[in-house]
Amino acid sequence: MTDDHDELKPEDMVPExxxxxxxxxxxxxxxxxxSCPHADILLAFQQDSLDAGQMAYVxxxxxxxxxxxCQAVLEDLGRERAPDADAPLENFRExxxxxxxxxxxxxxxxxxx
Amino acid sequence: MSDFSIANLQALDESEWARLEEEYSPRIFFYVKKQVQDHQTAEDLTQEAFLGAVRGIANFDEQYTLEQYLFGIARNRVVDHFRKKRPIPISQNDDPSSSRSYIGLERMASDRRTPDESAVAFESVQNKSAALAAILKEYVAELWMAGEFEKLKILEFLFALGGRNKEAAERFDVRDEKAIAGIKFRAIERLRALARQRDPQHDLFEGLWSPGAR
Structure with missing residues (x-):
């Protein structure tokens, strides 16, 4: 997958x-x-339905x-699935x-x- | 996830803003609370973020998503909050490994430009950042499609978290630092190739190689 035009080497790089x-x-x-996964992937992660490599990465x-x-998205997704999840936020949303x-x-x- | 009309938001349509808040206020609140911990402070900063979003919507740049826009404003409010609490803008952490998380880095000084920097220079940096973001996302998508999750973890650790090669070798059980340096080098090469495909005249990687290197 490297660029065919150059054959640059690591030792040619300027460290600073x-x-x-x-x-x-x-x-x-x-x-x-x-690298933030889409909310659908985070939902699948929460439901433990990704393959092993994907689970490990997420x-x-x-x-x-x-x-x-992503932590905020997961918390929001978890909130949507829990009963009375909105109660603590309701006053704030008003x-x-x-x-x-x-x-x-x-x-x-x-x-x- | 719902679609929102930028035009309606810019027209200050109350129902469109109500829909936007309905969708994003919990997420923004949880994001802020992760960092500030205190519930009341999180509410206040979330409110400030949405008010900032209203005030700034006329200048919304459509190369970003609404989610990036809202989270960007929220992030700036969090950074300002920590700056007020702690006068030294940059965390002089003795233990760099304790900042090896997005949250640790988010609490450090914002890299927002100072007010006296020229508009032209600012736009140039913004354009380069957008170009770099695009090729990074393309590269991450390649790694994801190829199932190269170990490599993705290592690169995220090195780049996004500022991890050292030695730390990465230990953490990810890789042979040695040289192997990690090789992974980093090949990633930069691939990013360079992707940048060239988009714009052969780009200068995103200018100066990384010593003059005369082929």
Missing amino acids: RVERFAMTVGSVWREARV RFHVEDAACPY RLRSSTIHVLREKRGRDSK
């Missing part, structure tokens, strides 16, 4: 630049959620790497609704001037 490049890749990887991503996005409506109306009023 590779280090900086790796940090850039890392930052983009985390921010763009490059477990690493969620538990070892502790991806907060408050959130009110504050958002307030800002929407305020912004519409400002934007129309």
Whole structure:
């Protein structure tokens, strides 16, 4: 799968630049959620219905790497399947609704001037 | 997952925003709470994230998904929260391995640009980041399709978590550091090839090899 045009060797790489490049890749990887599985795969993980390799990877991503996005999705998926799951969040969602409506109306009023 | 109309959101349509909140507020709340722990703080920051989303929706960049947009704002609110609590922006952690998780790294200083950096330079960095994100996702999809989950774990550990070659060799039971370095090198080569397929003129990997290397 390598580029046919070049035969670059590892020893030709400039270590400090590779280090900086790796940090850039890392930052983009985390921010763009490059390896976050789709919610359908997370649901299958929760239901223990992935194959062994997939299960091992998702477990690493969620538990070892502790991806907060995927942990949040799993918690949300678990909440949807539990009875009375919404009770602790209901008051908060009302408050959130009110504050958002307030800002929407305020912004519409400002934007129309 | 529901589809949302960016046009309706930008038109500040209350029912569209209500649908968006219905879908994403639990997820954003759980994401924030993982990091701040305190329930009330998590609610407050989640609320701030959605208010920020309303205020910024006119400038929504469609190269990102709504989910990325919302999580991005939430992440910035969390970083700001930790900055206020702890004046030193960058975690001077004596034990680097304790930050080998997304949550550990998320709590470090944001890499948002400072206000006085030029708009042109900013756009250039944004374009390069978007290009790099696209080829990384393509590469991850290749590894997933090929069932190369061990390699994917190693690369995620090295790149996303900033892990060292030696740590990776021990953690993933690989022969030695050189083998890990080889995995990293071949990944960079593959990313370079994918970048070339998209844009032969790209300069994403400029300078990684010493001048004169073929």
